[in-house]
Each structure stands twice: as C-alpha cells, then as structure tokens.
Amino acid sequence: MDEEKTEQPTPRSRQRARERGQMARSRELTGTLVLLVGVLTIYAIMNWWGILASELFQGIIGNLYNPSVNWQTMPAITEYAGRMMFSFLWPIFAATSVAAILFNLLQTKGNISLEPIRPNLNKISPMRGLRRMFSTRGFVELLKAIMKIGMVIIVTWLYIRANMPAIVGSNQLDPTAYLPFFGNHALKLALWIIALFVLISILDYIYQFYQFEKDLMLTKTEAKEEYKQMEGDPLVKSRMRTRQRQIALTAMLREIPRADVVVTNPTHIAVALRYEEDMPAPQLVAKGKGVIAERIISIAKDFDIHIHQDPPLARSLYAMVEVGGFIPYELYVAMAEILAHVYRTKKKFRKRREKMAGVGAG
Numbered sequence: 001m002d003e004e005k006t007e008q009p010t011p012r013s014r015q016r017a018r019e020r021g022q023m024a025r026s027r028e029l030t031g032t033l034v035l036l037v038g039v040l041t042i043y044a045i046m047n048w049w050g051i052l053a054s055e056l057f058q059g060i061i062g063n064l065y066n067p068s069v070n071w072q073t074m075p076a077i078t079e080y081a082g083r084m085m086f087s088f089l090w091p092i093f094a095a096t097s098v099a100a101i102l103f104n105l106l107q108t109k110g111n112i113s114l115e116p117i118r119p120n121l122n123k124i125s126p127m128r129g130l131r132r133m134f135s136t137r138g139f140v141e142l143l144k145a146i147m148k149i150g151m152v153i154i155v156t157w158l159y160i161r162a163n164m165p166a167i168v169g170s171n172q173l174d175p176t177a178y179l180p181f182f183g184n185h186a187l188k189l190a191l192w193i194i195a196l197f198v199l200i201s202i203l204d205y206i207y208q209f210y211q212f213e214k215d216l217m218l219t220k221t222e223a224k225e226e227y228k229q230m231e232g233d234p235l236v237k238s239r240m241r242t243r244q245r246q247i248a249l250t251a252m253l254r255e256i257p258r259a260d261v262v263v264t265n266p267t268h269i270a271v272a273l274r275y276e277e278d279m280p281a282p283q284l285v286a287k288g289k290g291v292i293a294e295r296i297i298s299i300a301k302d303f304d305i306h307i308h309q310d311p312p313l314a315r316s317l318y319a320m321v322e323v324g325g326f327i328p329y330e331l332y333v334a335m336a337e338i339l340a341h342v343y344r345t346k347k348k349f350r351k352r353r354e355k356m357a358g359v360g361a362g
Contacts, residue, residue: 007217009217022215025208166185258285261307262305263338264307269314270294271321279326282327282339284323
C-alpha cells in the first residue's frame, strides 16, 4: 500500500521542482492576459487597419479590369497582398508574443528550465495520457472549458439582445462607418468576455497553487530521506555554517557599543571588553582579526569607546577568551590598569562637561 503524502516539502525538493520547470502557474491566466493584450492592440490600430484595408481594396478592385493584369503580373499582385496582410497582422503577433513571454516569466519569477521540452517517452505514453484525462486535474480542465464556452455563448447572446436596435439600425449607416461601428461593439463584447475569463483564471491560479503544493508533499519515508541527504550535502552544510557565522558576527557587533574599552594589536587584532560591578571579571563582548578587527575599531570610534593599543595583551585576550567569556585571573592586573585609566578619563571628561555646562548656564 502506498504511503500517504503528509509531510511538507523541503527546500531541496522545491529547488528540484524549479529545476524541472515545475512551478505553480496558470496557463488560463497567461492566455487570458495575452488575449486582453491582443484585443487592446487591435483597438489601438483599428484606424490604421482601416487605412490599410482601403488601400488593399482599392488596389485589388482598381486592377480587376486593368488589361495589363495577366498571369505574368499575378506574382507581383500576390506579393503585394501578402505584404499588406503581414502589415495587418504583425502588430498583433508582436504584442501577444511579448505579452506571453512576459506573463510567463512573471508567474515563474524569472525561472527558465529546458527540462519540460526535453524528449521523454513517458509524455507520449497512452496509459499516462488516459490517467491524466480521467484524473481530478483532467476533470477540472474539462469543467473550465465548458464554463468558458458557456460564458462566451451567454455573454454574446445577452450583448446582442441588449444592442439589437443599434445593430438592426446599422444598415442605415454610411459604408465607411461599418468598420468603426462593428469594431467598437466587438471590442466591448470581447472585454466583457475577457473580464469573466479573468475571474476563471484567478480561480484557476488558486487551484493550480493548491495542486502544486499538494504534488510537492512528501511521504514520511521521502521526508526522512530528504533530510538525511540535506544534512549530508557538503554544499548545504557549508551554507548553514556560513549563515550561522553571519548571524553570530552580527550579534557580536551589536554588543560593541556596550563595551568600555577596545584593546588592539593595533590593527590586526581587536578585542572589546566591558565591566560592571556585579561581574566576576571583565567580559569579552567582541573579538576579531583583519577585516573584523577593523570593523570593531570603526564601531568603537563611532561610539567614543576608548581604544588601547597593547599587542601582547590583545593577542592573549584573543587566544584565551571566547566571546561572552570572562578574562582569566592572570590577565587581571593588566586589565585593571587599562580599565582604571578608562574610568579616570571618563570621570575627567564628565566633570569637564559639567563645568562647561555650569559656565554656560551662568
């Protein structure tokens, strides 16, 4: 008996799905938006189409009784008609092609995979085709098709019935007004149909997202195997270690403003320490070499923290004390002298500031 898929997909299984080109996307939504772009393009170039159509008809009708037209000149006339038809259609092809690419990229968040177009005999298997046809997904596709056909029929009938007087009275129009008249009504009808298609497309996207997440679910056995592979993957381990180091470094640098003094080597090593009366000994809050040491010194300068150059002490502190740890007994004397100097400096500065404040008030 097959295991039931009850476990959430892992990041690794999601990544594999993306590499295979499997993502939550709705072809209905893309198709509807492309259709909308096509309709709006037609509306935008309708006047230009009228000019081209007039030129085409004049060219054809004007040459119907032209004695110079014969089998020798037919290729040139055919070429002319072909160029005119291309002029009619290329704006729509260009707009809808760009729209199709753009909307697909938006749905897949820029992910491009060649896996779906690679030859695969399973894709043409009759049994797989039958299973797809009679699956839940096949039923949903059939239901969407029926809904769309039904909507087109109903909306078209309602629109024609509502505008029947104007349509019947169109035989009184000037022939040159036929194209704008029917073009305007066709545009309105198309927009009504597309609006309903958009609703279907949104519902379809929600369904496709739900179905995609369901397909990605794992059985308990698959989930265990996934996590085993992830834990044993050197690349994953390396990324996790890098991420952990970044988090630890950020947390350490946030503690520097609380330090009382930074002991340096003078630039290769930097160690930040703080001391409170209730502490058993001065505590090391940050340490680093090279670039990290430069960062510690820079932050210390920004917060007016005393920087003391003592290469032997800096090396000893760096080697003997971990971040968050307290300095060992053998370094008490050296640190006591430094902290005493720091506190005296702070006290003098505080008195000088109070004196200046008093003079300013007087």
